[in-house]
Amino acid sequence: MCESNVYLKQGDHEExxxxxxxxxxxxxxxxxxxxxxxxxxxxxxGTLADINLMAHRIVFTDAS
Amino acid sequence: MCESNVYLKQGDHEExxxxxxxxxxxxxxxxxxxxxxxxxxxxxxGTLADINLMAHRIVFTDAS
Known part of the structure; x- marks a missing residue:
């Protein structure tokens, strides 16, 4: 299916x-x-950093 | 596949x-x-307004 995983990136760390x-x-x-x-x-x-629908990855960066 | 169509909404009009x-x-x-x-x-x-991956729709609203 077409859901994506959502990640929060803080510096080099991605959760x-x-x-x-x-x-x-x-x-x-x-x-x-x-x-x-x-x-x-x-x-x-956070702030939207990247949407990659083929990789099912959506990344936000920590806004703090 | 999992691509989405991207729309720009201005008032009631969606392009x-x-x-x-x-x-x-x-x-x-x-x-x-x-x-x-x-x-x-x-x-x-514009400003991201909605992501609906099941409907393959991503909507931005006009920032102007």
Missing amino acids: LVMENVAAITPAENGVYVLRGLLGDMKEIK | LVMENVAAITPAENGVYVLRGLLGDMKEIK
């Missing part, structure tokens, strides 16, 4: 925040709401 | 900017570089 994300919606103050297919949900705060 | 986008990379000043599988490329200026 997997959520697997199989189906939708991403910006909220307030640099927060994004990540939604999975089954309604699972997480928030991430 | 298809590029079909089958495989990767999106933020550039300077609210500009994003859209890349297709075959190396085709376009730039869009």
Whole structure:
């Protein structure tokens, strides 16, 4: 399927925040709401750095 | 495949900017570089509004 994994990059360190994300919606103050297919949900705060749909990778950098 | 179509929304009007986008990379000043599988490329200026990977839809709103 076409979900992507979402990562948060801080310096050289990259952390997997959520697997199989189906939708991403910006909220307030640099927060994004990540939604999975089954309604699972997480928030991430950062700046969008890269979307690679073929690699199923979406990377945010830590905004702090 | 898992490419998405990218749209630019201005008020109630939504325009298809590029079909089958495989990767999106933020550039300077609210500009994003859209890349297709075959190396085709376009730039869009706006604010990310929604990513829906199941519907293969990524929507930006016009920043002007």
